[in-house]
Amino acid sequence: MKGSVKESVGSFKRALIWIGAGSLAGAGVLAGIGGPLLSENALRPLRQPVAARAGWETVTIRPAGAPRLAAWFRRPALGNGGCVMILHGIDDTRAGSLGLAPMFLEKGYGILLPDSRGHGESGGETISYGLLERWDALAWAHWLRGAGCREIFGLGESMGAAILLQAAAERPAFRAIVAECPFASLRWIAEDRIMQRLSGPPAFRLIVARILVTGGLWYTRLRYGLDPDAAAPARSVERLSTPVLLIHGLRDTNVSPAHARAIAAHGRSVTLWLVTGAGHTGAAAADPEGFKRRVLSWFQAAASGRFLRRRVDGSDADSRTCCSAVPSERSDGITAE
Numbered sequence: 001m002k003g004s005v006k007e008s009v010g011s012f013k014r015a016l017i018w019i020g021a022g023s024l025a026g027a028g029v030l031a032g033i034g035g036p037l038l039s040e041n042a043l044r045p046l047r048q049p050v051a052a053r054a055g056w057e058t059v060t061i062r063p064a065g066a067p068r069l070a071a072w073f074r075r076p077a078l079g080n081g082g083c084v085m086i087l088h089g090i091d092d093t094r095a096g097s098l099g100l101a102p103m104f105l106e107k108g109y110g111i112l113l114p115d116s117r118g119h120g121e122s123g124g125e126t127i128s129y130g131l132l133e134r135w136d137a138l139a140w141a142h143w144l145r146g147a148g149c150r151e152i153f154g155l156g157e158s159m160g161a162a163i164l165l166q167a168a169a170e171r172p173a174f175r176a177i178v179a180e181c182p183f184a185s186l187r188w189i190a191e192d193r194i195m196q197r198l199s200g201p202p203a204f205r206l207i208v209a210r211i212l213v214t215g216g217l218w219y220t221r222l223r224y225g226l227d228p229d230a231a232a233p234a235r236s237v238e239r240l241s242t243p244v245l246l247i248h249g250l251r252d253t254n255v256s257p258a259h260a261r262a263i264a265a266h267g268r269s270v271t272l273w274l275v276t277g278a279g280h281t282g283a284a285a286a287d288p289e290g291f292k293r294r295v296l297s298w299f300q301a302a303a304s305g306r307f308l309r310r311r312v313d314g315s316d317a318d319s320r321t322c323c324s325a326v327p328s329e330r331s332d333g334i335t336a337e
Contacts, residue, residue, distance in 0.1 A: 035215020036223075042190070043126040043220070045091045050120040053098070056113075063139040066132070067123025070094075071114035071140065073147070074101070080108030082175075082303060083149035085140055087160025088113075089281065090127070093120035100155065100284070103292050109299075110149055114140055116160065126224070129159060129186050129231040134167040141173035151175045153299045157281040158182065158255065162233045165244065165263070169236035176302030178295050180247040181281050184259040185232035187213055192256060234259075237267030244270045245298045249278025249286065 052058075056072035063069070072094055084104045086097040094113035101111045116133055117124035127133070141152050154174045156164040161179035168174050183189035194209035195202075217228045237244065244267060248260035257274060264272040273294060278286035 034212045035217075036219040038190075038194075038212050039216035039219045039223070042216070043128070043224070045118055045127060047119060048091070048093050048095075050093045050095055050115065053095070059112075059143070061139055061143055063136065066136060066139070067117055069114060069117060069123070069136055069139070070121040071112055073113075074105065074111045076105045076108045076110060078108055079110060081150040082108070082153060082299070083110035083112060083144050083147070083151070084153045084155055084299070085112045085114070085137070085144065085174075087137065087154070087156040087163055088116065088119070089158030089160055091119075095120075097157070103296065107296060109153070110144075110147070112140060112144055116163070128224075128226055129183075129228070130163045130166040130233070131226050131228070131231050133163045134170055137163055137167035138171055138173050141167075151303055153177070153302070155295070156180070156182070162231070165233040165240070166231070166236045168242045168244075169240050172242055174242050176243045176245070176299055178245045178247065178298060179233075179263075180283060181249065181252055181255050182233050182246075182259065182263065183255050184234040184262040186228050187217065187232075188259065189255060190216070196253075234263045234266045237263055237270055240267055240269050242269060243298070243302050245294065246270050246272045247275060247283050247291075247294075248272070249275045249280060249282050251278060252280045252282075254280035 050070075053072065056074050058070065059073050060068055060070050086100055088094060088096045094115050097113045101113070104111055114136070115122040116127070117136055118127040137154070144152050152174055153176050154164045154168070155178040156162070157180050159182075161182035164174070164177050165179055165182060168177055190213045191206070191209040194212055195205045198205040198208060220226055220228050246260055246264055246267075248255075248257045250257055260272060260274070264270045273283075275283040275286055275290075284291040
């Protein structure tokens with residue numbers, strides 16, 4: 001009897017060892033094969049063509065160590081000395097930002113609409129989610145100074161917003177920033193995207209997502225010499241003094257509002273506006289007048305040196321606060337609700 005019990009225990013231990021070894025081998029294969037495929041797909045966006053637009057001047061720069069970058073520039077009929085740089089999101093071009101230009105032109109701002117590297121008419125075969133693009137944004141800010149802009153403001157959407165936050169943390173080139181729907185960290189948003197595409201229990205989807213993303217990030221480090229974990233706007237805003245109006249739609253299923261809450265929790269100069277009924281980069285569509293009023297007043301307050309840090313919800317009461325939940329710590333070290 002005792003011998004049979006010992007044999008059963010031994011068999012059970014051996015089974016556990018084989019299961020563990022098999023799981024580790026499977027995770028290794030998943031990370032080693034799926035990770036690189038994920039990385040290459042994420043680093044090489046679809047390039048959309050850009051058609052010429054009347055009234056817009058095409059300008060190009062080539063910063064040291066960077067590809068040729070293209071943009072549209074337009075001066076207002078009667079300028080106020082300020083210029084706004086508008087950065088688009090992934091898989092888009094400068095043409096996607098044209099709809100935001102009139103509200104600034106009519107108030108006397110010059111407008112710069114760059115194609116991010118790897119997009120539109122800008123060079124570059126791969127993108128880096130802000131690791132390299134932050135320096136491109138700063139190069140464009142330098143160009144705007146040379147073009148006569150006394151004050152420079154930034155507005156970014158999605159990846160463009162993430163780029164602006166990372167750029168401003170490197171150098172105070174912007175008087176104020178409006179960032180709509182940025183991700184808090186590349187690792188986090190990558191895990192989110194994979195989980196959205198998987199089926200099964202949440203715990204299983206999270207494990208698979210983390211294995212794939214970890215493999216992809218290591219591949220990116222080895223293949224391209226980049227540290228993807230450094231693409232983390234929530235970390236960037238910790239050393240940011242530039243006033244940031246952070247906008248996020250409460251119906252955003254592309255980048256969860258939790259990313260905005262995490263960024264706001266890490267940034268002392270960040271004011272958060274959560275927009276009821278807005279999807280991804282959809283605040284202007286959900287609340288056109290509110291979007292225009294808040295963005296223009298944000299830039300005007302920065303230009304005049306008047307600032308009051310506020311976190312506001314989707315109502316018209318600017319003094320109401322959001323984001324009061326106790327933050328928790330993620331695996332990438334970024335606090336999230």
